[in-house]
Amino acid sequence: MAKRTKIKSLLSGSLIGETVTVMGWVRTFRNNQFIALNDGSSLGNLQIVVDFEKEDAQKLKRLTTSAAISATGKLVASQGKGQSVELICENLEILGDSDAEKYPLQPKKHSLEFLREIAHLRFRTNTFSAVFRIRHHLAIAIHQFFHEKGFYYIHSPIITGSDAEGAGEMFKVTTLPLEGAPKDDQGNINFKKDFFVRLPISPFQVNWKQNWLHWLLAKYILLGLHLGLKIQTLPGT
Amino acid sequence: MIEPEVAFADLVDNMDLAEGLLKYTIKHVVENCTEELDFLENRLLEEEKQKPQHERSEMPLKEKLMFCLENDFQRLTYTEAIDILKNSAPNKKGKFQYPIEAWGADLQSEHERYLVEKHFKKPVILTDYPKQIKAFYMRLNDDNNTVRAMDILFPGIGEIVGGSQREERLSVLESRMEEMHIPLEEMQWFLDTRRFGTCQHAGFGLGFERLVLFVTGMTNIRDVIPFPRFPGSAEF
Numbered sequence: 001m002a003k004r005t006k007i008k009s010l011l012s013g014s015l016i017g018e019t020v021t022v023m024g025w026v027r028t029f030r031n032n033q034f035i036a037l038n039d040g041s042s043l044g045n046l047q048i049v050v051d052f053e054k055e056d057a058q059k060l061k062r063l064t065t066s067a068a069i070s071a072t073g074k075l076v077a078s079q080g081k082g083q084s085v086e087l088i089c090e091n092l093e094i095l096g097d098s099d100a101e102k103y104p105l106q107p108k109k110h111s112l113e114f115l116r117e118i119a120h121l122r123f124r125t126n127t128f129s130a131v132f133r134i135r136h137h138l139a140i141a142i143h144q145f146f147h148e149k150g151f152y153y154i155h156s157p158i159i160t161g162s163d164a165e166g167a168g169e170m171f172k173v174t175t176l177p178l179e180g181a182p183k184d185d186q187g188n189i190n191f192k193k194d195f196f197v198r199l200p201i202s203p204f205q206v207n208w209k210q211n212w213l214h215w216l217l218a219k220y221i222l223l224g225l226h227l228g229l230k231i232q233t234l235p236g237t
Numbered sequence: 238m239i240e241p242e243v244a245f246a247d248l249v250d251n252m253d254l255a256e257g258l259l260k261y262t263i264k265h266v267v268e269n270c271t272e273e274l275d276f277l278e279n280r281l282l283e284e285e286k287q288k289p290q291h292e293r294s295e296m297p298l299k300e301k302l303m304f305c306l307e308n309d310f311q312r313l314t315y316t317e318a319i320d321i322l323k324n325s326a327p328n329k330k331g332k333f334q335y336p337i338e339a340w341g342a343d344l345q346s347e348h349e350r351y352l353v354e355k356h357f358k359k360p361v362i363l364t365d366y367p368k369q370i371k372a373f374y375m376r377l378n379d380d381n382n383t384v385r386a387m388d389i390l391f392p393g394i395g396e397i398v399g400g401s402q403r404e405e406r407l408s409v410l411e412s413r414m415e416e417m418h419i420p421l422e423e424m425q426w427f428l429d430t431r432r433f434g435t436c437q438h439a440g441f442g443l444g445f446e447r448l449v450l451f452v453t454g455m456t457n458i459r460d461v462i463p464f465p466r467f468p469g470s471a472e473f
Contacts, residue, residue: 142258
């Protein structure tokens with residue numbers, strides 16, 4: 001497979017005059033000539049100019065929204081409005097077809113609520129790709145900040161013995177089988193046989209309904225003082 | 238969740254660290270995600286055109302980010318903030334949904350936003366809250382009434398960071414736990430950290446998704462979590 005260049009670096013214009021290969025998903029294909037290609041590396045699309053007189057007409061029909069393609073050609077300064085560079089396609093390959101009739105994302109504005117139901121595809125929209133690129137940059141910056149200051153990063157447990165802020169009403173963790181669980185003398189499920197032995201009641205549940213995070217905060221002090229280190233934990237856990 | 242704990246640090250160190258973290262991360266995005274911020278700001282402006290005037294946000298997205306980068310965060314005590322709020326125009330005119338009457342009340346988002354957006358016009362750090370409305374492990378001040386807590390307040394969303402200098406004195410911690418009916422026998426592991434080499438320390442928590450919401454201007458937390466799970470939805 002030819003070496004791929006990311007669209008983000010092509011849009012900066014520094015590779016004008018070079019022959020490059022790009023791979024991505026078709027956003028739009030208009031006038032049987034112009035492909036707007038996105039590979040997720042940036043918000044901006046790369047315009048690819050296809051010579052429809054030379055190209056196989058059957059292949060052009062397969063340039064539907066979200067089809068995966070590879071295109072090789074020369075990067076030139078664009079004559080048209082709306083983009084600074086474009087790729088003059090010399091070799092076009094369809095990597096993966098996308099049935100336009102069935103593809104749920106149309107080139108129009110969808111509601112956020114609708115997109116939430118197809119969260120696995122919403123990364124292909126401008127809004128969500130922008131949100132998640134920013135999310136990435138925030139995570140990187142947080143790690144960089146603490147690392148530069150000499151902090152150490154600890155992976156803290158996700159499952160804890162504390163039922164804080166009533167989370168245990170929604171989530172329960174057990175290793176006991178739901179059917180045929182061991183019973184005690186009274187016929188109740190015997191949680192003493194469980195991998196996670198339940199705490200009778202969490203002090204934090206009683207007193208910190210407003211902010212269950214304080215429980216976690218308190219917890220890490222143990223590590224902080226025990227190790228004599230400054231620590232921080234992972235975003236998103 | 239980002240939760241630094243810093244040994245040998247006091248509340249001022251803690252505030253410096255949190256302010257530094259927020260500015261560093263926001264600046265990183267402003268410098269590296271120009272296109273994304275432009276796009277999201279325009280999207281937001283379009284969306285807000287559909288809303289009635291009073292529901293629209295005070296500042297466009299990028300202006301809000303610069304507001305946090307360019308200002309020193311205003312630091313003041315809870316007690317000072319209560320005085321300001323009590324004498325504020327919206328309080329006197331009955332504009333607050335929860336009027337500020339007495340010292341000791343927990344602040345609502347409307348009060349936090351008033352301090353940030355109207356009164357100081359910069360991000361705010363409130364410190365030294367009444368002990369009744371904060372957690373038991375926050376360090377008790379000499380007045381026996383307030384604790385070394387801090388909340389960082391941002392435009393639009395209110396609290397973004399909460400933290401404190403922690404109570405490192407074993408006997409004070411134990412009596413605070415008794416006061417707040419915390420079963421000491423279950424918390425021996427926690428008290429051990431005060432028995433063996435206790436020291437001054439501080440820390441805070443920053444909700445990562447809350448930060449992503451703030452920086453992207455999105456309003457629903459499900460839209461900044463890659464694969465959100467909510468009741469009836471865990472398909473992925």
